[in-house]
Amino acid sequence: MANIHEVAKQAGVSSATVSRVLNNTSSVTEKTRQKVEQAIKELNYEPSMLGRNLRNSESRLLLVLIPNFSNPYYTEIINGIEDFSVERGYNILLCETDSNPTRENTFFNMVKNKLADGIISMDPTINMAKLQELAKKHSIVLCSEYDELERIPYVAIDNEAAAYKVMKHLIRLGHENIALINSDEKFLYARQRRKGYERALKEFDLPLRKEYIYNTNNLDFQGGAQAMRKLLQLDEIPTAAFAVSDTLAIGALKELNVKGMDVPDAFALVGFDNISFSNMTNPTLTTVAQPMYQMGIAAANMLIDQLQGKPVDSVMLEHELIIRESTLN
Amino acid sequence: MANIHEVAKQAGVSSATVSRVLNNTSSVTEKTRQKVEQAIKELNYEPSMLGRNLRNSESRLLLVLIPNFSNPYYTEIINGIEDFSVERGYNILLCETDSNPTRENTFFNMVKNKLADGIISMDPTINMAKLQELAKKHSIVLCSEYDELERIPYVAIDNEAAAYKVMKHLIRLGHENIALINSDEKFLYARQRRKGYERALKEFDLPLRKEYIYNTNNLDFQGGAQAMRKLLQLDEIPTAAFAVSDTLAIGALKELNVKGMDVPDAFALVGFDNISFSNMTNPTLTTVAQPMYQMGIAAANMLIDQLQGKPVDSVMLEHELIIRESTLN
DNA sequence: ATGAAAGCGCTAACAT
DNA sequence: ATGTTAGCGCTTTCAT
Numbered sequence: 125m126a127n128i129h130e131v132a133k134q135a136g137v138s139s140a141t142v143s144r145v146l147n148n149t150s151s152v153t154e155k156t157r158q159k160v161e162q163a164i165k166e167l168n169y170e171p172s173m174l175g176r177n178l179r180n181s182e183s184r185l186l187l188v189l190i191p192n193f194s195n196p197y198y199t200e201i202i203n204g205i206e207d208f209s210v211e212r213g214y215n216i217l218l219c220e221t222d223s224n225p226t227r228e229n230t231f232f233n234m235v236k237n238k239l240a241d242g243i244i245s246m247d248p249t250i251n252m253a254k255l256q257e258l259a260k261k262h263s264i265v266l267c268s269e270y271d272e273l274e275r276i277p278y279v280a281i282d283n284e285a286a287a288y289k290v291m292k293h294l295i296r297l298g299h300e301n302i303a304l305i306n307s308d309e310k311f312l313y314a315r316q317r318r319k320g321y322e323r324a325l326k327e328f329d330l331p332l333r334k335e336y337i338y339n340t341n342n343l344d345f346q347g348g349a350q351a352m353r354k355l356l357q358l359d360e361i362p363t364a365a366f367a368v369s370d371t372l373a374i375g376a377l378k379e380l381n382v383k384g385m386d387v388p389d390a391f392a393l394v395g396f397d398n399i400s401f402s403n404m405t406n407p408t409l410t411t412v413a414q415p416m417y418q419m420g421i422a423a424a425n426m427l428i429d430q431l432q433g434k435p436v437d438s439v440m441l442e443h444e445l446i447i448r449e450s451t452l453n
Numbered sequence: 454m455a456n457i458h459e460v461a462k463q464a465g466v467s468s469a470t471v472s473r474v475l476n477n478t479s480s481v482t483e484k485t486r487q488k489v490e491q492a493i494k495e496l497n498y499e500p501s502m503l504g505r506n507l508r509n510s511e512s513r514l515l516l517v518l519i520p521n522f523s524n525p526y527y528t529e530i531i532n533g534i535e536d537f538s539v540e541r542g543y544n545i546l547l548c549e550t551d552s553n554p555t556r557e558n559t560f561f562n563m564v565k566n567k568l569a570d571g572i573i574s575m576d577p578t579i580n581m582a583k584l585q586e587l588a589k590k591h592s593i594v595l596c597s598e599y600d601e602l603e604r605i606p607y608v609a610i611d612n613e614a615a616a617y618k619v620m621k622h623l624i625r626l627g628h629e630n631i632a633l634i635n636s637d638e639k640f641l642y643a644r645q646r647r648k649g650y651e652r653a654l655k656e657f658d659l660p661l662r663k664e665y666i667y668n669t670n671n672l673d674f675q676g677g678a679q680a681m682r683k684l685l686q687l688d689e690i691p692t693a694a695f696a697v698s699d700t701l702a703i704g705a706l707k708e709l710n711v712k713g714m715d716v717p718d719a720f721a722l723v724g725f726d727n728i729s730f731s732n733m734t735n736p737t738l739t740t741v742a743q744p745m746y747q748m749g750i751a752a753a754n755m756l757i758d759q760l761q762g763k764p765v766d767s768v769m770l771e772h773e774l775i776i777r778e779s780t781l782n
Numbered sequence: 783a784t785g786a787a788a789g790c791g792c793t794a795a796c797a798t
Numbered sequence: 799a800t801g802t803t804a805g806c807g808c809t810t811t812c813a814t
Contacts, residue, residue: 140793173791176793180792181807381735400673404704406710457807467784468807470784476809480783508790510791567791786813788812796803797801
């Protein structure tokens with residue numbers, strides 16, 4: 125592959141001029157431009173990003189950290205990040221941490237040693253202390269899960285309000301025994317959604333029953349199925365459940381199917397995230413929709429602004445309760 | 454962030470020696486090594502990949518091309534690619550082409566201008582001619598969908614045999630009117646699976662009915678639902694269907710649910726891919742499992758071997774029919 | 783065993 | 799408007 129000097133030679137100009145044509149950074153005569161472009165075509169020249177990046181000391185690569193690829197919740201956010209980044213001349217590198225500190229370190233190092241310019245983290249399991257340390261010298265944005273101390277800018281939704289809204293919906297349908305299938309409460313969103321759950325109970329004078337709260341450390345289908353299995357073994361079986369993710373809710377629904385419990389007649393169910401599957405289950409799943417694509421756009425926008433030295437502020441976006449068959453009546 | 458010269462100065466050696474310590478490429482006295490490592494720690498030094506990559510003219514970045522993030526079929530393959538690549542010192546960049554030629558070109562250019570070392574393409578919609586052109590000078594591997602002329606090494610399964618196996622299973626259950634919900638037959642896998650479908654019909658002396666073959670250009674749930682809607686409008690409604698992806702099958706199943714058709718009693722259904730959700734539907738879905746993780750490993754292995762100048766051969770991996778509730782009896 | 787120096791491909795400051 | 803030159807951070811001959 126030809127380099128910039130060969131192009132310059134071929135065009136009979138200096139490499140600086142070729143660079144000028146490439147980046148149209150300062151004026152070049154139409155005639156020289158023609159010559160250069162001609163030479164570029166003839167030699168089939170493609171500028172080396174390696175050289176350019178070294179010179180500019182930037183990679184135009186953004187890291188997007190997610191715990192694993194398997195959770196469809198992330199895909200739509202990623203689409204937003206991707207679309208926006210590409211538009212502004214950045215590429216994104218999707219990084220699966222597997223909640224593994226070694227992997228995590230690999231990605232942090234990529235930023236430190238200039239292989240990537242910044243990070244959008246959607247990984248709730250991330251080592252927040254290390255990330256904050258990194259944030260002192262590099263650009264970082266959080267998405268979905270955020271830092272309570274707010275030292276790193278984030279884009280998120282009001283989890284407590286969303287959970288409260290879900291509960292209010294269930295309570296209005298007449299449910300009094302409502303379970304919460306929550307994830308590990310070491311995560312901020314889990315604590316926030318629990319808060320909303322409890323606030324609704326209190327406001328409607330319903331008792332808070334410890335045995336109705338199930339914490340799982342497995343966010344996939346299996347986790348939801350197992351949670352429901354436990355709930356159905358209780359002396360007084362709840363009549364509804366709010367699962368903090370659609371994957372959990374779908375697993376729970378499967379378990380209800382297996383046990384022959386009719387949804388929503390015998391048991392009402394609500395999920396969270398509005399993943400595409402949630403509209404394919406039987407019955408379809410009531411859930412909370414986050415403006416995922418918008419969140420992705422916002423996160424990418426904030427990160428790139430930050431990279432370009434502009435000031436950025438955290439944002440809270442709106443959510444929406446989507447009522448479907450699993451809570452009809 | 455300190456650079457290699459500052460480390461050298463701090464340690465009282467030359468930058469060449471620091472480089473030697475970093476890459477333990479030639480012998481260095483234990484004492485000097487100590488000094489250097491000390492200096493590295495003190496300055497919190499991280500070698501710049503930008504400099505290293507430019508010098509070595511490699512990026513240690515592999516591109517993985519997929520049509521879009523939303524299809525869970527790819528996730529497990531990606532896991533395999535990722536795990537293996539990281540082990541061999543490469544990172545992967547997940548590239549969503551959206552079947553958009555412009556995006557595609559962006560990624561091809563990344564290889565041309567040294568931002569990435571090679572490509573694993575899982576995108577059936579890719580411009581094969583351009584890819585072949587690129588393959589003349591760069592390392593490329595195909596996964597799942599491949600090049601009939603076999604000029605680019607690939608890892609795949611025997612689609613025709615898999616489709617035949619599915620049909621044989623349905624025919625043995627007594628079905629004679631079996632529909633095929635296929636994707637666009639511009640894709641090789643679609644043609645191959647149709648071949649298997651037809652071969653089974655012929656072998657069992659069943660008529661090939663054109664109206665039982667539905668081609669969709671939309672591989673998601675909606676595509677499957679729409680296909681089933683059409684099939685259920687036929688004069689002689691089929692009693693079973695083979696959908697060439699689980700997403701299609703799940704959409705079809707949803708439509709059957711909506712129409713109140715019992716699966717498998719009134720209608721048997723088979724999918725393809727064994728995505729995790731296929732075990733969460735009601736009823737659970739019979740499907741063909743591909744060894745996705747293994748495919749990912751194999752593809753990454755082939756690409757890295759190729760980059761290192763080793764000869765590589767295409768491979769065909771085994772598949773397996775997973776019988777679940779949607780075809781029980 | 784270690785150092786000096788060249789150079790990977792590019793851009794930008796400075797000079798003309 | 800264009801050319802000259804230095805240098806981004808690293809590795810690797812070639813000397814010593």
